[in-house]
Amino acid sequence: MSDPRLLIVTGKGGVGKTTVTAAIGRATSRAGLRTLLVETASPGRLANVLRVPSLEAEPRPVGERLDAVALDADRALASFVQSLVPLRLLSNALLASDTFRIVAAAVPGIAEAAMLSQLLAWLEPRGLRRPAWDRIVLDAPASGHSAPLLSTPETLGGIASVGPLGTSLRRMSEWLRDPARTRAFVVAIPEAWAVAEAAELRAVLRDEVRVPLAPPIANAVFPRRFAAADEERLLSERAAGSVDDRLIAAGLYFLRRRGDEKSHLRELRRATGEIPVELPFVFDPDVRLDRLDPVAAAIAEVLP
Ligand SMILES: Nc1ncnc2c1ncn2[C@@H]1O[C@H](COP(=O)(O)OP(=O)(O)O)[C@@H](O)[C@H]1O
Ligand SMILES: [Mg+2]
Incomplete structure (x- = not known):
């Protein structure tokens, strides 16, 4: 048992x-931590990587101490409204009405807030239940x-600062900014475009979203x-x-590719001011x- 934490990829x-x-889930579940993997893309590839037919809207076991779930925006929105409007009959009527769809479409960020709220319900169940x-x-x-999703509490907080919605948004915002509870992992591959994009996203997450x-x-x-x-021989x-020799040509390609990757990794380090973790x-x-153990071992070094 350890304090629940949110890791955002x-x-x-x-x-x-x-x-x-998936690799993080492999590492944490094997380290004895009960882990839930949450996919937001639908349909996404996570089920495929985990070797299950599909992910459901409720968490299901996919391995030892490892569960997975598909976080669906519509469903999250429905239970979000139910939590804000505790009278079930009223909230059901509201959800069924066109008015609600129109309002939901008109309030930017409400679906995202609902998704974050669902995450928090998993992280911090109400009452005395333990996570x-x-x-x-x-x-x-x-x-x-991803930046809009994570900055929702602030965006919406400006509209709703009081009442149950305000309270809920404040809780999310506290979670997302607390280094003891949350960590965001920005992933890149060693290619120029991906490095530039990762550096830019990190700057936004750090300075604007403050995660x-x-x-x-x-x-x-x-x-x-x-x-x-x-290498010398090649x-x-x-x-x-002798590059007409196919094996030598393949070896030389490999060498060049590694050289290119190294320079992109140096650029990632320079642009972010931090030493990248190589997977x-x-x-x-x-x-x-089950093929991800080397990746899991490498990322385990930086997992909270
Ligand atoms: N470490 C890796 N080694 C080899 N292939 C990888 C690795 N990580 C991802 N891939 C492959 O790259 C593709 C995209 O990966 P995926 O995890 O679906 O990316 P994303 O979720 O960012 O869209 C997939 O075909 C996946 O198998
Ligand atoms: Mg994906």
Whole structure:
């Protein structure tokens, strides 16, 4: 048992957010922490990585001390309204009415607030019930949508500062800004566009949203494949013009790719002012939970 914590995984689409979410779950559940993985994309890839047919709207076990759930905006909104309007008949009538849909569409951020509120209900159940999870890992929306999601409490707080909605927004905001409870992981891959995007997103999350950041995550980094002597040999073969040999050409490609990645990793470090955590490339064509141990081990170093 440990204090519940919220780990938020974000970054540009395709950089490996879902994979990193699963790897974190692998690491924390194996370390004895009851963990819930939360996917916000629908349909997302998490079920596939976890090897289950689909994720449901209620948390379901997917492994030892490991549960997963699909966080659906509409459903979250319905229970959010029910929590704000405690008279069930009234809130059901409200939810069923077109008026509500129109209001929901007109209040930017209300669906996001509802999603955050659902997260908090999992993290901090009401009354004396103890939390069911020690860690909740949020596979957050891609960059462009993630800052709005996380800044919702402030955006909406300006409209509703009193009453149950105000209280609820304040609780979310406290969670999101508390380094003892929340950590955001911005994921990049070692490519120029992804590095630029990650640095920009981190600046927004730090300065505007003010969510505590973990070190930058560099995912899918090629390993070093050759000993120094082999590298020298490859380079001298290139100098001798033997690149027509396919194996030598493949080896040289590997060397060049690693060189490029290293320079992008240096740029990630320079642009963020922090040493990135490197997660290894998984060569298995099927990147699923039980193949993620090397990735889980690497990220475990920076998990709270
Ligand atoms: N460390 C890794 N090594 C190899 N392939 C990876 C790694 N991380 C992610 N991938 C692959 O990259 C693709 C995108 O990953 P995914 O986790 O779905 O990204 P996102 O959730 O950010 O869109 C998938 O095909 C996934 O298997
Ligand atoms: Mg994804």
